[in-house]
Amino acid sequence: MPSTKPILKLLDLIQSHRVTAVIYLAAKLGIAELLRDGPQTLDELAKATGADKDALGRLLTALSTVGICSLVGEDRYLLTELGAGLDGNAQHSFKHWAIFEGEMLCKSWNGMLESITSGKTAAEIQNVANSFDLMSRVPENISIFNAAMTDMTRLVTPDVLRAYDFGGISHLMDVGGGSGELIGAVAKKHPNIRGTVFDLPRCAEVANHHFDRLGISDRAGFRAGDFFQSIPSGADAIILKSVIHDWNDERSSIILRNCRQALPKDGTLLLVERLMPASPGVSDEDRAHVMSDLNMLRGPGGRERTEKQYHRLLTESGFRPTSLHPAGRFNVIESRVR
Ligand SMILES: C[S@@+](CC[C@H](N)C(=O)[O-])C[C@H]1O[C@@H](n2cnc3c(N)ncnc32)[C@H](O)[C@@H]1O
Secondary structure (H helix, E strand, C coil), rough: CCCCHHHHHHHHHHHCCHHHHHHHHHHHHHHHCCCCCEEEEEEHHHHCCCCCCCHHHHHHHHHCCCCCCEEEEECCECCCHHHHHHHHCCCCCCHHHHHHHHHHHHHCCCCCCHHHHCCHHHHHHHCCHHHHHHCCCCCHHHHHHHHHHHHHHHHHHHHHHHHCCCCCEEEEEEEEECCCCCHHHHHHCCCCCCCEEEHHHHHHHHHHHHHHHHCCCCCCCECCCCCCCCCCCCCCCCEEEECCHHHHHHHHHHHHHHHHHHCCCCCCCEEEECCCCCCCCCCHHHHHHHHHHHHHHCCCCCCCCCCHHHHHHHHHHEEEEEEEECCEEEEEEEEECC
């Protein structure tokens, strides 16, 4: 009799979208925030969330099987260390990413077959210029996306600050810098650096608010524009995090050439990106890279690239790659104007 272990493992993988769904529900209902100060009874949680008590109890049981909370005593629920990452106020939080995954990415991935068969993005299939334009058809999606990116970037930023010495830079521009999370952290650590986020106008309010909150508005600001048209000059270094992976080589090269135009002769370009392994294995990290690659295929139309592919793209766009600085699951790829 062959073992049923592999087929049951397969069934688990097939059903893993249910795990995403229950984590999304926990984030949406604010379970982590409610359990932040200690265990709560089912009654208390049902009252606070406005959920049906029996249904919520069943959800909490499901959440305890994936390690988000645990039952203590008769009917009190305790937040686990894993579950604490769904608290929007936690230092390391993926609350907004869970909402992004549950409300936007799950829907988008449902149509992955049409992208695999056609090689086109969801936006191209609907005759929309790109995923950022498609996103703006539902204005709340912009806030969900920006908040999710902020979660991810906040987690990665300490690694980036450890990996790369920004000390020699006087004015750093974060092209496609979104909510200003990365530039805010760099400017906060280096009081002599001026920072600018360059992004679509829809990110202005959240970025400016972030700089106010950090108390750095006197030397960090926002410039609105389209990086396919032109990028303002004035910075001695440009950083792009999770921007080039959004686009195919042709579109990426336009952005990089515009960066080159904006930089002085001895200017520095920093890409913060995942690096696709030459032959991905079955580790969590490799799987995350490869799934991100498919996400780029369906979403904005880009791809995750190997170090060699980044070097070629940079060289063809007028840069000379100079060094590589691993930063957690990301890397800082430094280049100079050629
Ligand atoms: C994947 S997000 C990365 C955000 C940020 N760098 C981070 O890692 O948190 C891509 C960013 O590119 C911006 N973007 C998209 N199209 C753009 C365009 N044509 N011009 C300027 N920014 C654009 C988006 O608004 C978004 O903030």
